[in-house]
Amino acid sequence: MSDQPERLPPGIANAIDYERLAPQVLPQGHHAYIAGGSGDDVTLRANRAAFGRWAIVPRLLRDVRGGHSRLTLGGMALAHPFLLAPVAHGRLAHPQAERATARAAQATGTCLVASTLTSTTLEEIAASAGPSRCFQLYLQENRIHTLDLLRRAETAGYHAIVLTLDAHLQLPSRSALASGFVMPRECIAANLASYPQSSVPAPALDAGESRIFQGAMRHAPTWDDLRWLMQSTRLPVWAKGVAHPDDARRLQDAGAAGLIVSNHGGRGLDGSPATLATLPGVRAAVALGVAHMIQLLTEELHATMAQAGCATLADITPDHLTAALPC
């Protein structure tokens, strides 16, 4: 792994330090929006707290000199099992956030998952990224637009479609609301800029109709949409947002190439259960930081593996975990 860049922010020793630095470089409202979850942030807090329930049992005297954290995932050769989760509106953090993040992913052998709602087009991101990249898809109201996004992702060399299933309805967090945050006008979804707005305005609701069911959810994806999507692309489709084992089984039967257990980082249904499998959101403000953070995460992984006596990812077993006693 190459030397660290020279112009890193001072005082960064662990990956989590970038999160603590964020309020210093972001406007308050931007930070509240990015750092918040939804509602009262119950799920956001639960996501982190869940890690406190487990402890790692060190094993002794094992030879870990040949150790590494390499793996192959969906046909992609990765240096480590950390993926960069899709993040909307990167411009909120920095005008170059998404291109810089893509370069950082390339430099560190990291798989990048580009969001439908990036401030930079998927083609521009692909030009900066390394070979390991996926495209996160939100189904569009107009299937012609969805098909166009699929064609573009295929052409730009994305390896897979990551279909988000659990966040058609995103309620802001109370802390973001309290900050008075509104999305800046310059934060457009670059991928969708060329598609005309729907010529059919949202229908007025009749008395007794629901702003949720007959409003926001009228275009939420269904099992039929998933089948149509899989028939419409040659790329494998991963399902993101899985929480219930029955849904997991049905998605597998339906042909999903991968399942991502996630609660949208606590930004979906507040009150949904914690997941241990979601990566911390990408919150750093500058490109050096992204590469550095991935490097730090990888070294923290290597250090933990080494101390736990695991030379490769395959050496990590449930036997290394024990319940942490409540304090």
Next chain:
Amino acid sequence: MSDQPERLPPGIANAIDYERLAPQVLPQGHHAYIAGGSGDDVTLRANRAAFGRWAIVPRLLRDVRGGHSRLTLGGMALAHPFLLAPVAHGRLAHPQAERATARAAQATGTCLVASTLTSTTLEEIAASAGPSRCFQLYLQENRIHTLDLLRRAETAGYHAIVLTLDAHLQLPSRSALASGFVMPRECIAANLASYPQSSVPAPALDAGESRIFQGAMRHAPTWDDLRWLMQSTRLPVWAKGVAHPDDARRLQDAGAAGLIVSNHGGRGLDGSPATLATLPGVRAAVALGVAHMIQLLTEELHATMAQAGCATLADITPDHLTAALPC
């Protein structure tokens, strides 16, 4: 659902915001009395904390476009399962509190349960309320007065009698005591104003007699009183304050038309177990707020149902709940 009124207080995004606004519009003592429970508020806190023990599991790809939260309860067609719990002394919050609350209930298809101890007569409330309304009854020392209340409730078109069973003895909360709150003279129980005070003063207690057992509890309702009540009215009688399964069974056998699991919102026996089934008390100061709060609660319900993949109340099953891990 109609547009929101124009003059809502600012900064209200969730139903709970109304509770946080309350100290700004109420005198301190009034707020302490309304917001407090009893004793050290142990049960009051437990009521809320109990919700933290459960998480809702999102389900994916279900078609919820026809979703709603309508239900029929006790013959009443309701837009949602939130009822307005009986609240005594509405004048403490606002001179028009009870009439405005009744109009809000009508506007939002909500069932109103009017308290025996309102500052407005049950007839006045009925004139403002929609068709879905019940009358909460405290048994009076003089059965003639109780019978008169029943006749008046029947005449005023109430659908059911909600008999409160668990709050004959209400000890104030320590925080309300510390605030120096005393009930203002203008807060009279309008429904009872026409009944003469008992001509028999409370008997002096002999040595060894108890201010509780031989004092406050000497007119508390018994199973005999419940039988008499049911024979004395053509309205169905719901029992409010049920906590023990044996009592629930016996009340059902005795012919109660409904059971309301409740600990009087933490205002009865401090130290009794939490209930998940009690609605947050009505604490907002103005009428717009009541309708708005019900609207917000309904939309929060719709949003949660939609994210959980439930199109109707009947779709909600225990399978959607999982224990939240302690943090």
Next chain:
Amino acid sequence: MSDQPERLPPGIANAIDYERLAPQVLPQGHHAYIAGGSGDDVTLRANRAAFGRWAIVPRLLRDVRGGHSRLTLGGMALAHPFLLAPVAHGRLAHPQAERATARAAQATGTCLVASTLTSTTLEEIAASAGPSRCFQLYLQENRIHTLDLLRRAETAGYHAIVLTLDAHLQLPSRSALASGFVMPRECIAANLASYPQSSVPAPALDAGESRIFQGAMRHAPTWDDLRWLMQSTRLPVWAKGVAHPDDARRLQDAGAAGLIVSNHGGRGLDGSPATLATLPGVRAAVALGVAHMIQLLTEELHATMAQAGCATLADITPDHLTAALPC
């Protein structure tokens, strides 16, 4: 129960208010010594927190008009099951503390347990107390002195000997140490004032001997001492400080007339388990307060019994308790 005295301190609504008043009327060091436990006060805190693990299930519609909390205990007719635990050095709180407490016990039908280490003699306390009184005994180094204490307690009409078994070694709490508290010279153990100090000074410890085992514990009571004590008095002997079921069985077999589960109010071994059975220490500064506190405790008991649907102590069953959910 008679009217409340006129000169009670203001702001007292619950028994626990007396505890919160104590720092206002006691010198800081005195309060730290009285309110503290031992060591880091772990057991002291656990004693109180243990109550939070239980909730009381209200029962409905029971006829409790004949309710009371009377009981017979060890041949004594008591108005309620609260006993006044033995407290040493009452003069720390007030010069008249022990006589006033005795009068309060008499006025409220309360059993008083007088400590060996009171600032007032057991004869003076007996003169103020009602018929329900016990004498708490610490075994003296010289058995002649112990025998004399027994004779005096028998003569003064105490009903039972309460032998403290778990507090021969009492380490002060760190908070009391930090306050700089030292026992004032005027706080003498009045009962022991007539006994000459041991003519044999404490033996110097050899190298390797322990200030605990060969020092403080060299006169701690043993099973032989208990047997000797029982043969030496016609009064029943209750054992105080029981924590382990095996000790409880052995004490019962040995003829103990009563067992008091206690950890010396958290003033013995810090780190011993919580008990639910110990009464809050007597901390109020004036006599009115003692009677008032007992009256408040009794009314709180009656209110809880009434709300729980229990007319007598015999009606209280385990079915009224349920585990409080952790919050």
Next chain:
Amino acid sequence: MSDQPERLPPGIANAIDYERLAPQVLPQGHHAYIAGGSGDDVTLRANRAAFGRWAIVPRLLRDVRGGHSRLTLGGMALAHPFLLAPVAHGRLAHPQAERATARAAQATGTCLVASTLTSTTLEEIAASAGPSRCFQLYLQENRIHTLDLLRRAETAGYHAIVLTLDAHLQLPSRSALASGFVMPRECIAANLASYPQSSVPAPALDAGESRIFQGAMRHAPTWDDLRWLMQSTRLPVWAKGVAHPDDARRLQDAGAAGLIVSNHGGRGLDGSPATLATLPGVRAAVALGVAHMIQLLTEELHATMAQAGCATLADITPDHLTAALPC
């Protein structure tokens, strides 16, 4: 046990008071480094909190007048079961820290475990220490240096080799990092000063190689190293850092003379489980304090044994422990 020295710091009543005194006598960075663990100090906090999960059940009326805490451990006669854990860089606390600690151990019959990384040579420490002493060994990159350390420890009369197995990789705590602490130049590892630095510089890492696995861990001890070590010394070898029962069994089979369950005081893998068996680190600044702290710990042990009714260490059984209820 001899009288306490005259010049102890004021306000010291319990062993833990020395820890609270430490920030007053140490530079902030030194204290942060000494008091911190690793990472976010999760394991450091868990180590202490784990004690809160257990309570000690007092037993009554046992004769403990012959009580003591003596034991024989690895052929060493000890006055109590507290050993002084190996501590690196004693000069950080005081220039005489290690010699003074050795004298304190001698005065109190305490076993001293001298670290490889002391600021004073093992020979100088041996000259100040009593007969109960062990040498903590970190395997050196060059086996010739390890062999020399073994010869020196044998010659200096150490009783056993304590081989640390779990701390080849030590990441600093975030609090120490935040304090800006860097090891002062005068804090050299005196035992290693005579060994030439490795003439072979650390190899440059190829792309894809890990700073952890191919870097810091390339000389971490393996089972082969343990076998070699045992064949290379006539001293018994104790294994320090055991956490997993399988490792414990394998170490026993391999001939380890003792097993020390430890997580390096929370300074190794942050997130590893709590141990109850590690002694609080030696943090006091002056020699009087060390002896005094050991004396205090011993008396606290004696007091707990006495109150629990245990005359000797052999009397302590699992029956004396009970789970402390969560509060």
